[in-house]
Amino acid sequence: MRKVAVTPVRVSGAALLAIAGAMLISSVVAAVDGGGAGFDLLVSALITASIGCALFYGSTVSPTADSALAFASVAWSWVAVSVAGALPFLLTGVIPWVRFDDALFESISGFTCTGSTILSDFTSVPQGLLFFRSMIQWFGGMGLIVLAVAVLPALGIGGLELIASESPGPTADRLSLKVRDTARRLWLLYGLLTGLISV
Numbered sequence: 001m002r003k004v005a006v007t008p009v010r011v012s013g014a015a016l017l018a019i020a021g022a023m024l025i026s027s028v029v030a031a032v033d034g035g036g037a038g039f040d041l042l043v044s045a046l047i048t049a050s051i052g053c054a055l056f057y058g059s060t061v062s063p064t065a066d067s068a069l070a071f072a073s074v075a076w077s078w079v080a081v082s083v084a085g086a087l088p089f090l091l092t093g094v095i096p097w098v099r100f101d102d103a104l105f106e107s108i109s110g111f112t113c114t115g116s117t118i119l120s121d122f123t124s125v126p127q128g129l130l131f132f133r134s135m136i137q138w139f140g141g142m143g144l145i146v147l148a149v150a151v152l153p154a155l156g157i158g159g160l161e162l163i164a165s166e167s168p169g170p171t172a173d174r175l176s177l178k179v180r181d182t183a184r185r186l187w188l189l190y191g192l193l194t195g196l197i198s199v
Contacts, residue, residue, distance in 0.1 A: 006059045011073040012080040013056025019081050020049035022135040023088060030128020037126035040091040048084045055080075082108045085136050092129050094119070110136035142190050 023045035030038035085107030089095040095103040095118075102118045109116045110133055119125060 016052030113140035
């Protein structure tokens with residue numbers, strides 16, 4: 001199969017795969033809790049993972065890198081994860097399909113970590129869905145962009161390559177390594193703190 005060289009598509013696919021993982025974990029939590037929504041979260045994960053795989057494996061990195069491409073990658077990734085994040089709220093029936101805009105608002109609120117919500121009665125919301133809502137807020141807390149800086153360079157599609165390509169010389173290389181290491185350490189610390197709080 002011929003791959004299209006579109007970096008924003010590949011980055012969006014990687015972001016969707018990460019969100020699909022969050023949905024899958026949430027479905028396990030829902031199954032253990034027994035409060036329902038496990039199947040709906042699993043279906044959401046499968047749909048999101050299928051689209052993510054199609055985007056990621058059906059495209060490749062563009063041969064040229066510039067700031068416009070980086071901005072497009074970030075923008076389309078946010079659009080993709082925001083729409084995907086609305087799926088569990090709709091499939092579980094917590095938010096009706098006719099109120100898709102409310103589900104999208106709930107998703108964007110989580111990823112931007114603003115704390116706003118349209119949900120009024122949390123006691124009627126399945127625990128698995130609440131866990132997913134917490135996970136998208138967790139992602140938003142550190143920021144998917146920081147995650148991209150830490151992980152995506154390994155795929156050859158990180159923003160650090162843009163820094164290196166636009167700033168010649170050893171300074172750019174040192175800056176790239178420093179930013180990447182800082183991002184990875186932040187995620188490690190963030191994960192450790194989350195684990196300690198969870199215990």
